[in-house]
Amino acid sequence: MRALLLFDLDGTLVQSNGAGTIAIDRTFSELFGITGAAHRVDWRGKPDTRIFREILEACGLEPTPDRLAAARQSYLHHLKQLVGDHPGSLPPGIPAVLEAAAVDPRFRLALGTGNLEEGCRAKLAVHDLNRFFPVGGFAEDGEDRRELIRAAWIRSARYYWHQDSPRAGGEALRFFDRVIVIGDTPLDIDAAAANGFYSLAVATGNHTLAQLVACRPTLAFPDLADVHSVLQAVAALPAHPWADPTRAQPLPAPADPATGLGLSSPTPPATPSAGHTHSQ
């Protein structure tokens, strides 16, 4: 049985590189004459596309498709120039936990981040972390983190099922019997629960362990430094009910059925697993 580990980027894989904030400030200053743009909204845990829209709205500008496209293009341009000088640091346990999980047949790794994919790849490249993540969900998959986490699961299930299909057989979307969203904000925990997935909260971003535990993640750790304990705790989680085809449980459904994201018949959301919180 396999578990999919969906890693958030900022605050989880990389700490406070600052490049994203500077790139946002430069973008909105150059395009719209807005100063200090990154501090005008609470961007924690939100997809880039939503941050751009909220900044425009906060400044009384309509977030038209043209403005959003210009912001996206300018942001990526600045980010790629800045990230080499502002690489940020790796939280405790990164990359050790990735190296351990990548060679453990119980796990597969993917991204579940609100970054635009091109920006995400640029941030990871300076730390040589892209090698762990062949696939993922990104800001392009939706302004709602729940949707991009769902997209990350669907894309990862299909990717890894295809890689393994000669042996695995069966149904791509039941290739994983557990999905664990690993992130540093309440929105990561919410996105996991809304999809019927597990969450593992890490206090390596801008929220304390107590603030994260208050949001009832399945698991919570101060950081990922204790690689053995982290992977053992994840491995001990029971399979999601929807992963067992013999129980006829519906697969996780989109928060907004209109998006569909590849499932032909949307079904009611699975009940989030209460799980247990492991704090240490």
Ligand SMILES: [Mg+2]
């Ligand atoms: Mg984060």
